[in-house]
Amino acid sequence: MKHIIALVAFMLTVVSVCAAEFSYKFDSIPVSQALSQIGSDHQSLKISFIYNELETYRTSARIDTDDAYEAIRQTIGLNPISVVRKGDDFYVEALQHGKYCYTGRLSGPDGETVAGASVLLLAPKDSTVITYGIADDRGRFAIPCDKKEVIAKFTCLGYMPTYHKCDDFTLGTVIMQPLPVQLKAVSVEAANALAYSDRTVYLPTGNQRRAAQNAIDLLCHMAIPQIKIDRVTGSVSDNLGKTVEIFINYVAATSEDITGLRTTDVRRVEYLEFPIDPRFRGAQRVINIIVQEYVYGDIPKLRRMKVS
Known part of the structure; x- marks a missing residue:
């Protein structure tokens, strides 16, 4: 009986050693919600951000690390969000504060969703990148931006780059042509x-x-x-x-x-x-x-x- 107890105790020790301090599987949830969960589970962390500012960005990150900064970076993923670390404090901020928000959905010519596409918002004069975002698994995007009348550029593997002049903040369904x-x-x-x-x-x-x-x-x-x-x-x-x-x-x-x-x-x-x-x-x-x-x-x- 003592041997069994010792074996169980050893197995529990191995599991506790192998388990990472930050272990999460997010499924297309707002970045703000994911950061709130991490902060709630680790009370010693001080993560400062404006909840509504990050709500339009989504994450499907798989996190398994012992480093707090790396966990936050992985949560943010490719979203246009910066992280600044000062000691044990983390300041998370969107690159654009979202005076406006450009929304829409990406689709192929046959109606199939174009998921994971990059969405770049460009300045009309010189095509410099103002901000960017990623379409979710349903092809939807919502990108905060402080500029009006930008040009949206959509790129995705297997599709031709597509441009759209944004006369309105609601772009509707944008059709991308395949590039076979x-x-x-x-x-x-x-x-x-x-x-x-x-x-x-x-x-x-x-x-x-x-x-x-x-x-x-x-x-x-x-x-x-x-x-x-x-x-x-x-x-x-x-x-x-x-x-x-x-x-x-x-x-x-x-x-x-x-x-x-x-x-x-x-x-x-x-x-x-x-x-x-x-x-x-x-x-x-x-x-x-x-x-x-x-x-x-x-x-x-x-x-x-x-x-x-």
Whole structure:
């Protein structure tokens, strides 16, 4: 019994040693809320900021550090926010105080969300950068700025840079055009392929969509060269046997989602390795199936096949 108690005590000691002092997983929450949580959990820290000033900036940071300054910097991420440390005090301030706020949403020509795009607000005279921000996982942005009538520049991997003259603070939906790089001939009858620096996109043919009974069946018909499929278990792996996780519209797919997928609604299939998009939740290899969404009221939903 004493040996068991000693072993448990040892394990608890190891866990306490390995656990970082600042360990957080934020999921697209306002920076002000994240900083408030850190300050609440660590009463000895003095973090000074104006709550409303940082509320428009969001963070999806994954933090695991023992250093307070590093934890705050990781929380802020790429947002235009400065951190000044004076002893044990931290002063956090937005680069623009937000006399005005430019808002909008980014979308591709087919209505798909453009997430994680950089949004630069430029001076009209010489195109110098006044401030900037990052679109969230729904393509939305809200950027405080102290200037009127700026020029917005939108950039995102796989899309052409887009400019928009801001005559109003509400920009609405801004359409970004894709910038594909056509692959050389692929010896796969299944799918047309487009190569980007962070993913390969496969476009299923109409015959493949109609012939497939579910998501796994569609992947088999498409014969994507980077993956192998076990038809018996329905598992997907890469050519080295590593697990490939399946997502549908950037959401982890359940077995019900996979078997009930309406394959005729599939627009394209993306294969990614070590994606940085936070929506993939740290998955190392991903099949992301992009499906037409149908809006009922204000809620987008996927149509599923009826299973008798």
